[in-house]
Structure formats: structure tokens, C-alpha cells
Amino acid sequence: MTARMIGDPVRRKEDLRFLTGKGHYTDDINRPGQVYAVFVRSPHAHAEIKSIATKRAAGAPGVVAVYTGADLIKAGLGTLPCGWGVKNKDGSPMAEPPHPVLASGKVRHVGDPVAVVVADSKAAAEEAAELIEVTYNALPSVTAVDAAVKAGAPQLHAEAKNNISYDWHIGDKTATDAAFARAAHVTTLDIVNNRLVPNAMEPRAYIGDYDRATGEHTLFTTSQNPHAIRLLMGAFVLHVPEHKLRVVAPDVGGGFGSKIFHYAEEAAVTWAATQLGRPVKWTAERSESFMSDAHGRDHVTHAELALDKDGKFISLRVSTLADLGAYLSTFAPAVPTYLYATLLAGTYTTPAIYAEVKGVFTNTVPVDAYRGAGRPEASYLVERLVDKAASELKVDPAELRRKNFIPKDAYPYQTPVALAYDSGDYFSTLDLALKAADYSGFNKRRDDAKKRGKLRGIGLATYIEACGVAPSAVAGALGARAGLYEVAEVRVNPTGSITVFTGTHSHGQGHETTFAQVVAERLGIPVDQVQVAHGDTAQTPFGMGTYGSRSLPVGGSALVKALDKIEAKGKKIAAHLLEAAEADIEFQNGKFTVAGTDKSKSFGEIALAAYIPHNYPLETLEPGLDETAYYDPKNFTFPSGAHIAEVEIDPDTGTVELVNMTAADDFGRIVNPMIVEGQVHGGLAQGIGQALFEECRYDSESGQLVTGSFMDYRMPRAGDLPSFAVETHATLCTHNPLGVKGCGEAGAIGAPGAVMNAVLNALSQLGVSNLDMPASPERVWRAINDRRAAA
Amino acid sequence: MPNVTMTVNGKTMSGNVEPRTLLVEFLRETLGLTGTHVGCDTSQCGCCVVHVNGDGIKSCTILAVQCDGAEVKTIEGVANGDTLHPMQEAFREHHGLQCGYCTPGMVMSALDLVKHNKNPSEQQIREWLEGNLCRCTGYHNIVKAIKAGAEAMAKARP
Ligand code: FES
Numbered sequence: 001m002t003a004r005m006i007g008d009p010v011r012r013k014e015d016l017r018f019l020t021g022k023g024h025y026t027d028d029i030n031r032p033g034q035v036y037a038v039f040v041r042s043p044h045a046h047a048e049i050k051s052i053a054t055k056r057a058a059g060a061p062g063v064v065a066v067y068t069g070a071d072l073i074k075a076g077l078g079t080l081p082c083g084w085g086v087k088n089k090d091g092s093p094m095a096e097p098p099h100p101v102l103a104s105g106k107v108r109h110v111g112d113p114v115a116v117v118v119a120d121s122k123a124a125a126e127e128a129a130e131l132i133e134v135t136y137n138a139l140p141s142v143t144a145v146d147a148a149v150k151a152g153a154p155q156l157h158a159e160a161k162n163n164i165s166y167d168w169h170i171g172d173k174t175a176t177d178a179a180f181a182r183a184a185h186v187t188t189l190d191i192v193n194n195r196l197v198p199n200a201m202e203p204r205a206y207i208g209d210y211d212r213a214t215g216e217h218t219l220f221t222t223s224q225n226p227h228a229i230r231l232l233m234g235a236f237v238l239h240v241p242e243h244k245l246r247v248v249a250p251d252v253g254g255g256f257g258s259k260i261f262h263y264a265e266e267a268a269v270t271w272a273a274t275q276l277g278r279p280v281k282w283t284a285e286r287s288e289s290f291m292s293d294a295h296g297r298d299h300v301t302h303a304e305l306a307l308d309k310d311g312k313f314i315s316l317r318v319s320t321l322a323d324l325g326a327y328l329s330t331f332a333p334a335v336p337t338y339l340y341a342t343l344l345a346g347t348y349t350t351p352a353i354y355a356e357v358k359g360v361f362t363n364t365v366p367v368d369a370y371r372g373a374g375r376p377e378a379s380y381l382v383e384r385l386v387d388k389a390a391s392e393l394k395v396d397p398a399e400l401r402r403k404n405f406i407p408k409d410a411y412p413y414q415t416p417v418a419l420a421y422d423s424g425d426y427f428s429t430l431d432l433a434l435k436a437a438d439y440s441g442f443n444k445r446r447d448d449a450k451k452r453g454k455l456r457g458i459g460l461a462t463y464i465e466a467c468g469v470a471p472s473a474v475a476g477a478l479g480a481r482a483g484l485y486e487v488a489e490v491r492v493n494p495t496g497s498i499t500v501f502t503g504t505h506s507h508g509q510g511h512e513t514t515f516a517q518v519v520a521e522r523l524g525i526p527v528d529q530v531q532v533a534h535g536d537t538a539q540t541p542f543g544m545g546t547y548g549s550r551s552l553p554v555g556g557s558a559l560v561k562a563l564d565k566i567e568a569k570g571k572k573i574a575a576h577l578l579e580a581a582e583a584d585i586e587f588q589n590g591k592f593t594v595a596g597t598d599k600s601k602s603f604g605e606i607a608l609a610a611y612i613p614h615n616y617p618l619e620t621l622e623p624g625l626d627e628t629a630y631y632d633p634k635n636f637t638f639p640s641g642a643h644i645a646e647v648e649i650d651p652d653t654g655t656v657e658l659v660n661m662t663a664a665d666d667f668g669r670i671v672n673p674m675i676v677e678g679q680v681h682g683g684l685a686q687g688i689g690q691a692l693f694e695e696c697r698y699d700s701e702s703g704q705l706v707t708g709s710f711m712d713y714r715m716p717r718a719g720d721l722p723s724f725a726v727e728t729h730a731t732l733c734t735h736n737p738l739g740v741k742g743c744g745e746a747g748a749i750g751a752p753g754a755v756m757n758a759v760l761n762a763l764s765q766l767g768v769s770n771l772d773m774p775a776s777p778e779r780v781w782r783a784i785n786d787r788r789a790a791a
Numbered sequence: 792m793p794n795v796t797m798t799v800n801g802k803t804m805s806g807n808v809e810p811r812t813l814l815v816e817f818l819r820e821t822l823g824l825t826g827t828h829v830g831c832d833t834s835q836c837g838c839c840v841v842h843v844n845g846d847g848i849k850s851c852t853i854l855a856v857q858c859d860g861a862e863v864k865t866i867e868g869v870a871n872g873d874t875l876h877p878m879q880e881a882f883r884e885h886h887g888l889q890c891g892y893c894t895p896g897m898v899m900s901a902l903d904l905v906k907h908n909k910n911p912s913e914q915q916i917r918e919w920l921e922g923n924l925c926r927c928t929g930y931h932n933i934v935k936a937i938k939a940g941a942e943a944m945a946k947a948r949p
Pocket residue numbers: 828829830831832833834835836837838839840849850851852
């Protein structure tokens with residue numbers, strides 16, 4: 001049989017269980033003797049804890065235990081570690097205040113956990129939690145970055161003067177400033193990147209368990225990276241060695257970054273289970289998710305783009321205040337620095353770039369990676385600037401982009417902000433998108449809309465992202481406190497079926513299918529002969545999990561390397577069985593053949609021989625066919641593309657209708673186009689959500705979270721969105737064996753710029769030239785009215 | 792604690808529950824039918840949609856005791872043994888699910904839609920899904936799947 005699996009829209013192996021209600025999500029799991037944890041959280045944005053009275057709660061019916069921060073300190077628990085250290089401009093380390101599992105002394109955001117009640121039932125725990133009396137001394141709070149860095153602002157941490165964790169920069173300031181001095185035109189933009197709540201549909205849930213007989217701890221968790229959690233929680237918080245700690249992330253209902261991080265509740269339930277000798281379960285209510293899942297984005301930026309007289313970008317200067325929230329979440333410091341400012345070249349040849357970023361503490365939920373993580377912020381900034389420049393210079397925005405694109409023959413291309421792009425073709429994705437969106441026919445559509453009293457606008461954005469996170473040595477030099485390679489074990493079973501153990505984790509991406517396709521194509525066996533296991537540290541080798549569109553570029557590359565080893569060993573076995581020289585054995589379509597003969601052995605026969613080594617070169621070769629490979633990427637991968645949005649605005653109500661959304665992306669080689677398109681759709685919806693609907697808001701006076709439920713936080717719904725037009729154009733990644741670049745984040749990166757440029761294009765008919773996300777009816781209506789009032 | 796009895800996916804099931812127990816809690820905790828999910832605490836997400844006496848309902852908005860004597864269908868009761876229902880098959884064929892968390896609610900809502908409208912348009916499907924959130928798919932393929940599922944159901948009908 002010929003099995004050309006790579007490139008086929010193979011239907012997903014995981015769907016059967018999800019469609020029949022047989023998925024195994026963490027909250028679906030119940031352990032014998034299980035008790036339930038409920039967290040008591042701060043109602044204040046900022047306060048001193050005077051006292052916590054737990055006695056009444058402890059004596060309430062069904063209550064098994066009550067713990068506060070003091071109990072954890074007494075037990076010697078560590079604080080939640082930060083996995084990335086960023087340096088200040090002067091080379092000194094960032095301020096890294098402790099992040100306690102349960103607050104002690106002070107609470108720093110609404111939702112900060114102060115105590116945990118464990119009881120026989122969830123209801124009993126909830127009732128007892130009401131009986132805990134915490135006496136607070138409320139302090140003034142600050143929930144916005146610009147206010148937090150002002151003199152006299154409330155101070156969150158003694159360690160962080162002026163609430164600044166770090167004052168970081170990148171690029172050549174002298175060259176950048178010099179280019180501005182000779183610019184023919186300078187475009188300036190003040191821009192806010194709105195705070196978002198990731199809101200995976202499955203709330204976080206954990207079950208801690210402890211086996212007194214073996215001393216083994218187990219944590220079931222809604223995590224994107226169980227091995228990382230085991231390392232962080234075991235080594236830094238609970239001081240439990242890895243061989244006694246098993247972390248299982250079963251089916252996980254979406255993550256989008258928010259389930260990467262090590263959270264307080266994970267450590268608390270695992271520790272409580274150890275104290276009680278009983279499994280302890282906690283499942284977040286959605287309102288708890290809003291006030292405890294790491295949020296995303298939240299930048300305030302001033303930027304300037306310098307152009308020469310021909311419209312070439314000659315310099316870019318950026319100054320950003322990035323909100324880190326109240327504590328440093330696991331990867332928070334990296335997001336507005338190395339995942340943001342290094343992308344500011346975008347798809348353009350801008351020769352000089354300088355960016356400075358202050359990471360700022362505020363009395364809000366910690367901010368960390370959310371789909372795209374830094375890259376949407378960079379792309380949005382650059383693309384808004386480019387559109388503004390085009391409109392100021394009265395040139396076609398597509399033309400201005402083309403003029404500044406990195407030429408097709410310039411790869412590898414070194415940007416002035418550290419990254420070296422290996423491949424890309426921005427001209428083709430732009431042309432594809434323009435064609436699919438009928439860009440040239442837009443004027444007629446705008447005029448038609450005008451007759452109907454509507455303002456129609458079209459907007460485009462190109463983007464580049466650095467994915468396939470990450471070359472470990474590079475990441476380490478930049479402050480990462482972890483390796484970022486990936487691992488795969490390919491276990492050939494005696495009858496020739498395959499079990500793959502991957503260190504990546506699937507929470508919707510469909511690895512069970514895609515990874516099986518890679519194996520099936522290579523070994524010439526059907527996809528259903530391949531099982532992909534992930535998510536259990538007791539099963540899989542130490543891998544880093546899934547985020548940063550890394551699973552296929554990094555995890556898939558490890559898989560290919562392991563398959564290389566399988567093939568190499570298979571050839572040795574085949575050479576023995578076929579009595580030929582190893583060098584003469586060819587492997588194709590599931591068969592080992594002696595070159596130029598019809599003598600062959602099937603893959604299954606080789607597998608069987610490896611496990612029943614009756615006729616086997618035991619002197620020189622070990623039995624068995626099971627190989628593990630680690631892959632550390634040589635570079636990031638650089639997916640890119642062009643997105644085009646078309647909107648219609650009702651000037652009387654400010655309502656924006658997204659009428660068309662087109663994406664043309666370069667993901668390198670595509671293993672499963674159906675899955676890739678699905679990833680783009682989902683990313684687009686999140687990007688559109690950011691542009692038009694979503695905004696996490698705090699009350700600046702009280703520090704209260706105003707958007708604390710789906711009633712106030714506007715998630716995109718089916719009726720808000722059109723069907724999407726998705727196109728792809730591939731230039732292969734040059735440094736990984738599959739030529740893949742990753743596709744998970746693209747939609748969320750390109751869409752916000754495209755949609756906002758479309759909104760502003762429409763509003764330009766009324767003279768409105770600036771607007772921040774989300775372009776909600778209220779904000780659009782106000783912009784229109786302010787403009788009318790001014791006119 | 793009151794005893795409730797209901798027919799769930801064709802089988803008579805009963806259990807003792809506290810009066811405040813929601814139907815979704817009864818299904819998940821008492822009966823172990825964990826296919827029905829909980830995605831919010833404000834009746835906004837639709838992860839919990841089941842059918843009660845033939846009508847789609849968010850099972851987080853109704854008490855178990857209110858369903859005493861009712862006919863309840865959950866995602867576990869949709870397939871015919873090992874054969875997927877045409878609507879489930881359409882979700883698979885059109886990649887209408889990623890993480891799968893919203894999926895049971897989406898399928899149950901879709902079946903409820905088809906009960907009311909045998910041949911829904913894309914616009915009607917999008918409007919019907921007002922009460923169902925999905926964070927993964929951008930709805931594109933869910934809408935396609937529901938349209939195809941409705942068509943397949945129409946064909947399957949004699
Ligand atoms: S759980 Fe969200 S609507 Fe029922």
C-alpha cells in the first residue's frame with residue numbers, strides 16, 4: 001500500500017470519544033474517598049490581612065480541614081516560581097517578588113486566594129468558606145499601568161520600586177534615533193492593547209492524591225504541560241522529588257496559554273491531599289476563572305515610524321508599559337519582551353528598531369501568555385502604524401506594505417531585533433488574500449453600503465510570528481529557566497502497531513491524529529495502527545508541553561528523529577533476516593527490501609523479529625524496537641501571512657458588523673489541512689473577539705473586576721462572526737525535518753490589526769482617525785459623535 | 792433528601808438528592824454521566840445542554856427535582872450503539888470540534904434546532920447558537936456541521 005498521509009485531511013481519532021460524551025476531562029474524574037476544596041478569595045484589590053478566623057469554618061459540618069497562608073509557611077512550602085528572568089537596561093536582574101500559594105500579610109488583587117476549606121462535599125466546603133472571617137485593612141489600589149508608574153501610586157511590593165519589575169530594552173537606540181533625524185515623514189501612534197481573559201471553555205480543575213503506602217503524590221490537572229508542572233511544583237513549591245510525583249493532564253478543554261502556568265490551586269490541593277491522605281478535588285467556577293486564570297495582553301504603547309521620501313520604513317521607536325498583574329506568573333516576563341519586541345520588524349525591512357518595555361505590577365490578576373503571546377501585540381502595533389502612515393501619505397496600504405516587505409530572495413533575513421527569519425514570501429500571501437477578499441472590488445461595495453446609510457471599511461494586516469518555541473540555548477541566554485526542546489518515544493509493539501509517547505500535550509489541536517499521520521506515512525502503516533499517548537508524566541518522557549505553536553515543529557521533529565532511529569534499527573534486523581548488507585536495505589511503503597531484488601520483509605515482520613528474537617543478531621543488536629529522540633530546534637519558525645477584514649458600521653448605533661474575513665497564511669508544510677484550517681478559524685475568532693468585543697475591565701477607584709462573568713465579558717458568539725475564507729501558501733521551514741512552521745496562533749495575531757484597520761478605514765469617511773480596541777458600539781458611537789461635535 | 796426518578800437515555804434512573812441539586816449535578820455526580828459539561832455559572836455557555844421531555848434545556852438552570860418523572864436525553868444517549876447519529880457524524884466529518892468541551896452542548900442544541908427547523912440556513916444556525924459558546928472553532932465548522940447534519944437527517948427520514 002502507499003500511504004501518503006502527510007497532507008491529507010484525515011478525520012480525527014479523538015472525535016469519537018468527544019462526540020459521545022466519553023471524553024475524560026479532569027472534573028469527570030472522581031477518586032475514592034475524595035474531598036472537595038473551596039478557596040476563600042480576596043474581595044479587595046489591595047489590602048493588609050489583619051487576621052483570619054477559621055475556627056467556625058473548621059467546626060462546620062463535613063469540614064475536614066482549613067488552611068491559610070500561615071499553615072503553608074509553617075509547613076515549609078515554597079512560593080510559585082517564575083520561569084523566566086528578564087534583565088533591566090543596566091544588566092541588573094528584574095524585581096521578582098514572591099508569589100505565595102495562599103496570600104500572607106497582604107492581598108494584591110481581587111481573587112487572590114487567602115484560605116482553602118476542604119470538606120466532604122462541595123456544598124459543605126462552600127458553606128464553611130462563608131464562615132471564615134478575614135479582617136482586612138483596605139489599601140489604595142492601582143489597576144492600570146500608566147497610573148501604576150506615576151509618582152505616589154500605591155506600591156504593591158517592597159521589592160519593586162515604582163511597581164516596576166523590569167525596565168528592559170532591545171535594539172540600537174543610536175541608529176534608530178539617527179534615522180528619525182533624517183526622516184521625510186514620521187507617523188506617531190498611541191495605542192492600547194486591551195486586556196483579555198482567555199476563557200477556555202473548560203474551567204481549571206485539579207485533583208491531588210497521595211498514597212501513604214508508596215509515598216507517591218498524584219495531581220490530575222487541566223494543564224498544557226504536565227512535566228513542567230511536575231518540575232515547578234515538585235522542586236520549588238512542595239519539595240517533592242519527581243520520582244514520587246505524577247502529574248496527569250487528561251483531556252483538556254482548551255488552553256490558549258492560560259493552562260501553561262503553575263497555579264496556586266494545583267499546589268494547594270496536592271499538598272492538602274498529602275496532609276489528609278485523601279484525594280482533594282477543586283474545580284473552578286467560571287467567576288473564579290475570571291479572577292484567577294492568567295489574563296492576556298494589556299499594553300499601553302507610544303510608537304513612531306520613520307519613513308524616507310520614497311515611503312521606505314527607515315526606523316521604528318517603541319515604548320511600552322506592559323501590565324504584569326499583581327505577581328509574576330510562570331512565563332510572564334518573557335511575553336512583553338522576547339515574544340513581543342523581537343517581532344517588531346514584522347514582515348518589513350525596517351533597518352533600525354529600538355524598543356523599551358517596562359513590566360509593571362498592578363492590583364490585577366497576573367498577566368501571562370495568551371494565544372499569540374506578545375506577537376499579536378507586536379503585529380497589531382506595527383500594522384496600525386503602517387496603515388496610519390499609508391493614510392497620512394495617501395498611498396494604498398497594500399502598496400506601502402509591498403514596498404517594505406522583505407524581498408523573497410533575502411532569506412535567511414537578520415532583523416535588527418535579534419531574530420533571523422529562515423524563509424517566507426509575504427508577497428504571495430498578500431496577493432492571495434487581496435484576491436480572495438476581492439480587494440479591487442471594494443470601492444463599489446463601499447459605495448453600495450453608503451446608499452444604505454452604512455460605512456463600509458476594508459483593512460489588512462500582515463504578520464510574522466516566531467513559533468516552534470524554542471532553541472534552548474538561545475532561550476536560556478535570554479532568561480528562560482527551562483529547556484525548550486521536545487521529546488518523542490516511538491514504541492513499536494510486537495505485532496507492528498505503534499504507540500507514540502509525546503512530551504507535547506493536545507487540548508484541542510488533534511495531535512492524536514496529526515502525529516499518527518506522520519508515523520503512518522513514514523512507516524507505511526494505517527493511521528489506526530498508531531496510538532498517540534500524551535499528558536501523563538508516568539508514561540511520557542520529560543517534554544515541555546504545548547504552547548507557542550511548538551507541537552509539530554518541535555514535537556513533530558522529535559518524532560521524526562525517533563522514526564529515523566526505528567528505521568535504522570529495522571534495517572539492521574532486516575539485513576540479518578534477508579542475509580544482506582545493511583547498506584543494501586531500503587525502506588519504503590512499510591517494506592524493507594534488498595536493493596534491486598524482490599527480497600523483502602514487511603515492517604510487521606521486523607517488529608515481530610525484534611520481540612521474538614529467535615533468528616536475530618543478538619551479539620550486536622539489542623532486541624526490541626522502541627526509540628526515544630529529543631529535538632532541540634535550531635531556530636524559531638516564522639509563520640506569516642496577510643489577513644483582510646471588511647466591516648460595515650451603522651453610524652447611528654456604532655454597531656460594527658464584520659462582513660468578510662480572509663486569511664492567507666504560510667505555515668510551511670501542512671500535515672492535516674482540515675485541522676490547520678480549524679486552528680486558523682479559532683484563532684481568527686479570538687483575534688476578532690479582541691478587536692470588536694472582548695475587554696477585561698477593572699474599576700479604577702475600587703480595583704474591582706468589572707467584567708467578571710460571561711454576562712459582562714463579551715465573548716464572540718456564532719452570530720457575531722461570518723464564515724471565514726482561509727487560504728495557504730507554503731514556503732518550507734528550512735531547519736526542521738518536516739518543513740513545518742506551526743499554525744496555532746496565526747489567527748489571533750493577524751486578525752486584530754486587520755479588523756481595526758477596517759473599522760478605521762470605514763470611520764475615516766467621517767474623519768475619525770484613531771480608536772482603541774475593542775471597537776464596541778459604545779466606543780464607535782462616541783468616536784463618531786465626538787468627531788461630529790468637533791466639526 | 793428527596794428521591795428523584797427519571798428516564799435518562801431510555802433507562803429509569805433514580806437517586807436521592809438535596810433539593811438544591813441542579814439537573815447537571817445529578818447527571819454528572821449521581822449518575823456519572825459526565826458527557827454533559829459545565830462551562831459557566833451564569834447560564835451563558837451552553838456546555839450543559841440536554842433534552843428534557845424532548846426540548847433542549849441548559850441543565851444548569853433546572854433542579855433535578857423539577858425533572859422528577861421526566862424523559863431526559865444526554866449526549867451519551869444520542870448514538871445508536873456504535874453507530875454515530877448523523878449529527879455527530881457531521882461534526883466529525885466537518886471538524887466541528889477541537890477540544891470537545893462545548894461539543895456535547897453543541898450537538899444537543901443542534902438536534903433541538905432541527906426539531907424546530909428541518910432545513911436551517913447558515914444565518915438561522917448562527918442565531919440558534921446564541922446560547923452556546925465555543926472558544927476553539929470560531930464556529931465556522933460547527934455551523935457547517937450542523938447544516939450538513941440537518942441535511943443528513945432529512946435524507947435519513949423516510
Ligand atoms: S453550564 Fe454554562 S450554561 Fe449551563
